[in-house]
Amino acid sequence: MITQDGNHFPQRASFDTVVDMANEKRRVLIADSQLRSSSFGIKSSDKPEFSSAGRGVLAHALDESRFLLQHAAAAMQTLHEQISNTHSMVVLTSANGLVLKSLGDIDFLEKAAQVALAPGFDWSEKINGTNAIGTALREEQSMIVHGGEHFMNANKFLTCACAPISDPYGRLIGALDLTSDYRSFQQHTMALVKMSVQMIENHMFEDISSKGVVIHFHARAEFIGTLVDGIAVFSADGRFLSANRSAQFQLGLSFNALSAHTFSSLFGIPMSRLYALCRGTLTKLHSLCLYNGVTVSCRVDITSSGQFFTGQEILPKPAIDAASITREPLSPSLTPKSKLSTLRYLDTGDAQIAAVIQKLRLVRGRDIPIMILGETGTGKELMAQAIHGDSERSSAPFVCVNCASIPESLIESELFGYESGAFTGAREKGVIGKIQQANGGTLFLDEIGDMPRNLQARLLRVLQERRISPLGAGREIAVDISILCATNKNLKEMIACGEFRQDLYYRLNGLVVRLPALRERTDFKFVVSKIISSLSTYSKPVDLSDEVMEMFQRYQWPGNFRQLHNLLRTAVVMSGDTGTIERLHLPDDFLEEIAVLPCVDTFDIPAVTGALTNTKPAINPFANVANVADITKPAARLEEVTTLAIAQMLRQHKGNVSSAAKALGISRNTIYRKKHQLPADVWD
Numbered sequence: 189m190i191t192q193d194g195n196h197f198p199q200r201a202s203f204d205t206v207v208d209m210a211n212e213k214r215r216v217l218i219a220d221s222q223l224r225s226s227s228f229g230i231k232s233s234d235k236p237e238f239s240s241a242g243r244g245v246l247a248h249a250l251d252e253s254r255f256l257l258q259h260a261a262a263a264m265q266t267l268h269e270q271i272s273n274t275h276s277m278v279v280l281t282s283a284n285g286l287v288l289k290s291l292g293d294i295d296f297l298e299k300a301a302q303v304a305l306a307p308g309f310d311w312s313e314k315i316n317g318t319n320a321i322g323t324a325l326r327e328e329q330s331m332i333v334h335g336g337e338h339f340m341n342a343n344k345f346l347t348c349a350c351a352p353i354s355d356p357y358g359r360l361i362g363a364l365d366l367t368s369d370y371r372s373f374q375q376h377t378m379a380l381v382k383m384s385v386q387m388i389e390n391h392m393f394e395d396i397s398s399k400g401v402v403i404h405f406h407a408r409a410e411f412i413g414t415l416v417d418g419i420a421v422f423s424a425d426g427r428f429l430s431a432n433r434s435a436q437f438q439l440g441l442s443f444n445a446l447s448a449h450t451f452s453s454l455f456g457i458p459m460s461r462l463y464a465l466c467r468g469t470l471t472k473l474h475s476l477c478l479y480n481g482v483t484v485s486c487r488v489d490i491t492s493s494g495q496f497f498t499g500q501e502i503l504p505k506p507a508i509d510a511a512s513i514t515r516e517p518l519s520p521s522l523t524p525k526s527k528l529s530t531l532r533y534l535d536t537g538d539a540q541i542a543a544v545i546q547k548l549r550l551v552r553g554r555d556i557p558i559m560i561l562g563e564t565g566t567g568k569e570l571m572a573q574a575i576h577g578d579s580e581r582s583s584a585p586f587v588c589v590n591c592a593s594i595p596e597s598l599i600e601s602e603l604f605g606y607e608s609g610a611f612t613g614a615r616e617k618g619v620i621g622k623i624q625q626a627n628g629g630t631l632f633l634d635e636i637g638d639m640p641r642n643l644q645a646r647l648l649r650v651l652q653e654r655r656i657s658p659l660g661a662g663r664e665i666a667v668d669i670s671i672l673c674a675t676n677k678n679l680k681e682m683i684a685c686g687e688f689r690q691d692l693y694y695r696l697n698g699l700v701v702r703l704p705a706l707r708e709r710t711d712f713k714f715v716v717s718k719i720i721s722s723l724s725t726y727s728k729p730v731d732l733s734d735e736v737m738e739m740f741q742r743y744q745w746p747g748n749f750r751q752l753h754n755l756l757r758t759a760v761v762m763s764g765d766t767g768t769i770e771r772l773h774l775p776d777d778f779l780e781e782i783a784v785l786p787c788v789d790t791f792d793i794p795a796v797t798g799a800l801t802n803t804k805p806a807i808n809p810f811a812n813v814a815n816v817a818d819i820t821k822p823a824a825r826l827e828e829v830t831t832l833a834i835a836q837m838l839r840q841h842k843g844n845v846s847s848a849a850k851a852l853g854i855s856r857n858t859i860y861r862k863k864h865q866l867p868a869d870v871w872d
């Protein structure tokens with residue numbers, strides 16, 4: 189028998205025997221780790237070396253871990269909410285043990301700061317000796333390290349449970365850890381961490397699902413679509429691509445062992461038979477027999493284009509999708525020409541978006557550089573992917589360079605690449621730069637406004653001459669790329685201040701399109717329902733209560749789609765089987781912000797008023813605030829409105845934070861967070 193951790197146990201071991209073996213195994217692993225720690229030259233009395241890795245290293249690690257961070261955010265938040273007020277912290281690290289993100293209780297955060305659980309600190313065994321993060325990463329299995337089991341005395345007040353995280357290709361990419369004061373040790377902590385890791389790993393399948401045939405399976409049909417759903421992905425011709433933890437567990441094979449298998453060797457039928465079985469019945473469950481004799485229920489996700497989906501996409505599926513699936517044979521040999529437009533997926537009923545898509549279609553195939561403008565999270569990158577997906581270049585690479593997240597010192601080598609020995613520390617074989625990687629396809633320069641000034645000239649040359657010279661190469665390489673870029677900065681202002689080259693600007697802006705902010709979109713309700721249905725594909729449909737929809741429409745969504753997506757992801761999980769997202773499923777910080785907004789009948793929000801006419805106004809927290817007229821100007825920004833309301837209430841309560849917070853229905857912390865923005869007279 190193989191557990192979900194990959195541990196091997198004899199088939200007929202009793203439960204007690206299994207527990208004893210697990211404990212014994214943990215003791216052995218801790219003892220091994222203690223020996224390793226000594227061999228690293230660390231002493232238990234040493235003060236931990238808690239010098240932060242530095243902004244450059246952290247920025248690089250954050251950039252490299254974007255995929256992990258993106259998929260871990262919601263699970264971390266949910267775990268954090270589950271353990272709030274238990275003096276604990278949730279910590280996400282890279283595969284090297286560098287803390288990328290931590291969430292925790294304020295009181296414990298202060299204590300934890302002394303042992304540096306903040307981003308940028310290194311918890312590998314080499315630095316910290318035996319500890320759950322370092323040891324779990326070293327052993328590639330979940331670990332509890334409790335109190336005195338920590339190698340360093342300074343860490344002995346902690347109890348930590350950590351589980352490693354693998355990407356859909358079976359590569360270790362990080363770890364999730366829950367750390368508390370050792371006195372608050374809970375038996376179920378490890379289970380919570382493992383469940384969160386399973387959520388993160390399953391969520392990552394969104395990204396790989398478009399690359400193959402996705403099989404969801406479980407011996408119990410009702411578990412399909414839940415956390416323990418087995419997910420395995422195969423290429424169109426049946427080669428194994430990926431499997432989540434539950435699939436590995438059910439199949440009794442590790443990721444590496446599965447790599448030698450095919451669909452038919454595991455599920456007992458050839459791929460062509462699967463296609464025939466699924467024709468016209470994609471949502472139906474099929475019964476298949478695994479190679480080990482276990483019968484499982486399966487659901488298969490396949491798209492008409494020979495590409496496949498998990499149902500987790502955020503984009504609407506056009507009605508013809510389903511129809512063509514039932515009509516056409518699901519043959520892997522379909523040519524890219526039958527591919528549905530990806531731009532069309534983004535056209536969800538907003539007039540501004542429709543106009544943008546129309547313009548983009550007019551320049552399709554002309555390799556005209558396109559500049560996408562819009563606030564953060566408005567979908568610029570998604571639009572860039574859609575432009576590429578609709579172009580003749582769609583079978584070649586789409587390479588994204590985020591100019592803001594690459595440290596300035598690395599951006600040149602990242603873009604242009606280098607040859608072996610180009611500089612000290614360069615990799616032996618050299619590195620192919622992103623521009624060359626995009627050859628034949630599309631290079632997307634995200635956050636172009638953050639491109640360092642000295643590299644702007646080099647980039648301009650590439651755009652003019654379509655040639656690059658990698659560092660240390662002494663030769664030029666021709667490249668054939670289509671250029672897209674995006675920014676939320678005002679490049680014209682940057683040009684006026686001398687921060688952005690005018691000639692580069694004109695090279696990049698063959699066509700400029702601006703994406704509307706979420707609050708301006710007239711298809712708001714539609715996109716909300718689309719996102720919800722993508723998030724709740726496997727459970728029963730989820731709705732928003734009228735009250736929540738009213739709040740959503742009143743809110744300004746400074747983080748746009750990204751913020752909406754994250755909020756809904758957690759809300760869908762929290763709403764469980766109730767089928768409706770209610771106020772109690774929304775995060776406190778959102779409720780606090782919405783509480784200080786005037787209700788809809790006092791505010792004129794252009795894009796949503798039409799949709800709001802029949803909605804119930806929320807209780808207006810401004811009812812007691814003097815001088816409401818100041819803050820109800822349509823142009824007032826969310827941040828200003830919030831600050832002004834807090835200032836007015838503080839004046840009214842003579843600087844008493846508790847009373848003002850109570851009157852506004854927000855927490856004292858929210859007021860303290862805004863302290864630096866408040867005028868001095870509010871405290872008098």
Ligand SMILES: Nc1ncnc2c1ncn2[C@@H]1O[C@H](COP(=O)(O)OP(=O)(O)OP(=O)(O)O)[C@@H](O)[C@H]1O
Pocket residue numbers: 502503534562563564565566567568569570571634674676715719749750753
């Ligand atoms: N039309 C849409 N419908 C649903 N979700 C969307 C839509 N557009 C974007 N998203 C989601 O919102 C998130 C942010 O999108 P994206 O990264 O494309 O935005 P961006 O404008 O490039 O952000 P930034 O400026 O911060 O880089 C992603 O998770 C994306 O899937």
